[in-house]
Amino acid sequence: MIKSNLGYFSKIEPFGTVDGPGVRTVFFLAGCPLRCLYCHNPETWAYQNGNSLTGDEVLKMVKRYQSYYGKDGGVTFSGGEPLAQSEFLIETCSLLRSNGIHVALDTSGVGNPLYHEKVLNQVDLVIYDLKAADSDLYRRITSQPIDPTEVFLSTLQRVGTPIWIRQVIVPKINDTPENLEATAQKIATLKNVVKVELLPYHTMGKAKYDKLHIAYPLEDTPAMDLELCKRLNESLILRIEEIRNTNR
Ligand code: SF4
Structure with missing residues (x-):
């Protein structure tokens, strides 16, 4: 956990369109405790790596882009794992929202639980990366235990922030x-889920591993078939509805 009023960023995307609703400025915060097999951003793993900004500087930058956000857009904090910089997030998200800017948090839910509620109180939407519902598969994918993200999820449910789920x-x-x-079973138990999205694995991150001299964990795995992924997404949504209707 970095304790600082400075945020460390590996990248800033002024006009993103995939990390939350509408046009958004996406801040990719540096640092991540997970090592997902399919991670395509290994350059974001290191903490305090990259440029730093204060909350005021973030606001100043965002104000330049604000007129492009329309009624749906805003700012997304992604990573890395943004919860690794929770103190910075609390201060900066609060500042942005008090200036009328919609704030989304794209997270795997791994960070210091002492800050979870305070962070969640300052965001309008959580884009939750559900790595796996099964603990063995979670560990296989991320190399870490599932418990920390479960703790985050239970706080998220208590606070009631709207959730987009991605896998x-x-x-x-x-x-x-x-x-x-x-x-499906996991998502069906969650409240406030407004969107569920399966994302097809792609191999575009491999070049970054080569550049960083890190062995690529999925060397022999092909990209996920886009059409198949779309069909799985449709089946997943139907199955979630089915489970919810049965449990009603
Ligand atoms: S949580 Fe995100 S940034 Fe961290 S290893 Fe996994 S995919 Fe990469």
């Missing part, structure tokens, strides 16, 4: 009926 689907690792059923 990267990798051939032969989690494109299985078992994972999709476990994922």
Whole structure:
């Protein structure tokens, strides 16, 4: 956990369109405790790596882009794992929202639990990366135990922030009926889910590993078939509805 009123960023995307609703400025914060097999941003793993900004500087930058956000857009904090910089997030998100800017947090839910509620009180939307519902598969994918993200999820449920759920689907690792059923069962228990999205694994991150001299963990795994991923997404959404209707 970095204690600072400075935020460390690996990248800033002024006009992103995939990390939350509308046009958004996306701040990719530096530092991540996970090592997902499919991570395509290994350059974001190191803490305090990259440029730093204060909350006021973030606001100043965002104000330049604000007229492009329209009624749906805003700012997204992604990573890395933004919860690694929770103190900075609390201060900066509060500043942005008091200036009428919609704030989304794209997170795997791994950080110091002491800050979770305070962070969540300052964001309008959580884009939650559900790595896996099953603890063994979670560890296989991330190299870490599932418990920290479960703690975050329970706070998220208590606070009641709207949630987009995302999961990267990798051939032969989690494109299985078992994972999709476990994922459906998990999501069906969650409140405030407004969107569920399966993202196809791609191999575009490999060049970054080569550049950083890190062995690429999915050397022999092909990219996920886009059409198949779309069909799995549709089936997942139907299955979640089915489970919810049965439990009603
Ligand atoms: S949580 Fe995100 S940044 Fe961290 S290793 Fe996983 S995919 Fe990469």
